[in-house]
Amino acid sequence: MAYKLPVDCLNEIFEYLEMDKFTLHSCLLVNRLWCEVSVRILWRNILDFKFGNNDNKRSIKIKTSILSTLIACLPNESKKLLHDNNIFISTPTSKPLLFKYASFCKSLSIYWFNRIIIGALGSRKSFNSNSKYRNSLVASEIIKMLANRISSLKHLTYHNRDFYNHKVNISFPHFPGARNLSELYCDSDLPSDFFYQLSQICHNLQSISIDFQKIITNELKELISSQNNLKELILTAYDGSWTDIIPTITKYSNTITILSLYNFTDTPFSFVSSFSNLQELVISFLNGKLEDLKKLQYVKFPKLQILKIPYYHDCIKPEYIVNFIEINGKNLKKLYIGECINALNLSIAKFCPNLKSLFIIFKNGEPDVLKTILISCQYLESIKTLCGKYHSSEKEVLETVAKYSPNNFCELKIQRTTNSNVFPNDLESFFISWERRTPKKLLSFIIIDYKEYGNCCEEEVIKKYVDLGTIKFVSNKSVEEEREEEEEYYRHSLLC
Known part of the structure; x- marks a missing residue:
């Protein structure tokens, strides 16, 4: 008689395969038990699936398969509504589904969801007001169904930006399962009722990522202020600025351990100095206030382990970063420097003896600098x-x-x-x-x-x-x- 692994052992093994969707998918075909275990993991982040080339046959097949399964999960009244609007999307089977797929989802990305719908319905090249309405209706009905079925949502990405200039408009429904949300990625100009709804039920976010547009609502500030366990902030200034929200986020200056700033506007960032318990700091800017970095160069972050400076403007003096590394380099375990400057590279060898991981750029003909770093670190x-x-x-x-x-x-x-x-x-x-x-x-x-x-x-x-x-x-x-x-x-x- 063949030996059968218990469910908890299979769960633990399959968890290691979460990033390997191809292998995990093959486990569906072994037997019913393997299928039950692997399908829950596959559907946990199904809407964050990386599709690669959006136009190739495999990508379209994946999108169509996901969408048709979600359509099959819809309640009868939603299916009738789509039918009445001449929206016909085939389902995987005419029989009842084996699993409640929607209930397995722990991650929801509105951006990826828009891509799935536009890609599967084939309306990207012939996008008009009718196809826009169809896409929005499909999206609204499925998201409403997910809001009713998902009991514990962990990750939500809500960027209401255009995809190929085609925005799928939705009205975000009441979502009780979002009370367990731990990660939120969003735009600052989303409808205020979305932020208000979350602020009433969701108080344990660990990570918040905000892309700043020209509008920042009081409801967004209230959502941030209502958190009890915030550890990570990712702030991106494209068209807007995080200036108005600085008093709100500095409330967490002692609890935030990961801070990432991506600055494409003339937005201040000297407030970073108040975050004394940072373990990871990312500062990437094509613009920014020179005086802010001048002040920041002498700030000590005693717990800093990861430092990333992917890009900075040509007007920024490299010695500011060299001085920062001199003060904070001893405890660094990971360093990512996206510029090619000899003096900066040599300072790494001198001030960062405990590095374990390094991304660095050398100019042609500088093998001696790499040699010095390898010997010193x-x-x-x-x-x-x-x-x-x-x-x-x-x-x-x-x-x-x-x-x-x-x-x-x-x-x-x-x-x-x-x-x-x-x-x-x-x-x-x-x-x-x-x-x-x-x-x-x-x-x-x-x-x-x-x-x-x-x-x-x-x-x-x-x-x-x-x-x-x-x-x-x-x-x-x-x-x-x-x-x-x-x-x-x-x-x-x-x-x-």
Whole structure:
């Protein structure tokens, strides 16, 4: 008699497969028990499914499948309403569904939901007032159904922006399950009754992300003020400014541990200095007040572990960031610097001895700077860098890492910006050097491409050393995939 794993064991195993939708989907076909366990995990974040190319056949098939299943979950009165409006969407089966799929959802993204509807109904190229009404009606009925079926919503993304200039308008319904919400991503100019509704029932948000438009309602401020467990703030200033909301968010200056600021306007950010318990700080700005950064350069954040400065304006003096790193570098575990400045790179070697993960950019012909960092940062486990015509030579990076990386080093990410200058024999030489290291450690070797910048011959060399056990988790990922995985991992590691 075959041994059957208990449900709790299967649950624990399948949880590890949550990010691997392809493998998890195959578990549906094993038997009824595996299907019951895996379908709950698959549908937990079904509306955050990453579709890739929106026009390819697989993407359209996925969208259509999700939408048709949700249509099958609708109550009879909603199905009749769609039918009366000449909206006919086929369902997966004429028989009753095996599961209450909608009730499994823990994450709802209005943006992705709009994409599913527009993609599945095929109205993107022939968008008119009639198709807009049809899409809005379908969206409203399904979201109303989800509001009644989802007992515990954990993640809500509500960006009411246009998708391909086609906005699907909805009226967000009363949503009792949102009282358990822990993450909210939204625009500042959403209807005030949406924020009011949440402020009355939802008091345990851990993470709030706001894209600021020109309107900021008092109801949004009230929603933020009513939280008891807020740990993360992500503020993005595109067309608007977070200036009016600063008094509200500084209420949490002692409890916020993750603060991310993306500033594309002339918006102040000196208030950051009051957040004394930050563990992660992201400051990315194409505009901003020079005096704010000048003040911030000398502020001490004793618990800061992760610092990301993806972009900053040319007028910002690099010494401001160097001074900040000098004061706060000792406790940093992860550092992401999106600019290529020699003095800044050397300051990392001098002031950040405990780094474990580093994203850094070198100009062409600066292997000595990488060497200095590898020698100085003896706890370093992972490096990600750009390689191409205007950046580091890929061959030089490989040679330097092979010779000087510390004992704990186990991950190398190379993001190619132009064609690779590495030949198969260069790659083989690197892997041989790595294999001879003492102590021996498996290497995660990851290539991140904007385009197909590799060469077919390198795949054979890579496969050879994967089979030999020299390297592992070799992948060729897009820039977008890499960014999403990184942000998701580090955000949850600090929220836990």
